[in-house]
Amino acid sequence: MGIATVITSGKGGVGKSTASVGLGRALAARGRRVLLVDCDAGLRGLDRLSGTEAELVYDISDVVFGRCSPAEAIYPCRIASESGGSAGPENEDDASRGLFLLPAPARVEDMVRPPVMRRLIPLLKRYYDHVLLDSPAGVGMGFQAAACAADRALVLCGPDPVSVRSASSVRLLLTGLEIKEMRLIINQFDRSLFRETGAFADLDGVIDAAGIQLGALVPLDHSLAAAFLRGRPAPEGSPGMLAMSRAAARLEGESVPMPAWYLS
Secondary structure (H helix, E strand, O other): OOEEEEEEOOOOOOOHHHHHHHHHHHHHHOOOOEEEEEOOOOOOOHHHHOOOHHHOOOOHHHHHOOOOOHHHHOEEOOOEOOOOOOOOOOOEOHHHOOEEEEOOOOOHHHOOOHHHHHHHHHHHHOOOOEEEEEOOOOOOHHHHHHHOOOOEEEEEEOOOHHHHHHHHHHHHHHHHOOOOEEEEEEEEEOHHHHHHHOOOOOHHHHHHHHOOOEEEEEEOOHHHHHHHHOOOOOOOOOHHHHHHHHHHHHHOOOOOOOOHHHHO
């Protein structure tokens, strides 16, 4: 039986979907079977970021309404390697072979409601080591549907007061859903900008304001975002993917210290 993790933020624009795909790839690179579940009905984006956009026929609503089997709506994320060539088993990189996507509906009217998600996600956990639920922005029905069946949560925020405040609000909502295990991911972190704005004295101030234990600090990495927007893998040695790899190790119970340059 696998574990379901909701990846949420409250506020939009913090790189949550990019983080979902990056973390999924990092877990798959560790030899795990990983299912990405896009919960953003009407505004789905994980198909584009995971390189499966052209293959989509069915989505999660088709499974729920009996129009297809779950297997027909789950797509292998066969992202072509950086060396080029078309996507396919012979070209997919190691970090994609264990990564799969269950897309969100194209129409918001087809959103899967929380009671159905509570029944569906435990079934999916039987076949995957990790089920990553990419929550839409905000705290409405989409958030409730993504979070209601999760075992734990990763809450993303940027190092700015508005984003941190939304993370704190999401923490309270997740607590109300009886999700006790939460970790904070400070995403798109630019150390020089953080110092110049002076909104927080240090990173401890961000963590204290959010009220969530730090799980990862992901630096601003344009190469990671640009690669995923093309449906391609980010360079494994890029700062963003290295941070995702460390976050994946921590999710699996390993003790991984923060790099010294994060703390300087």
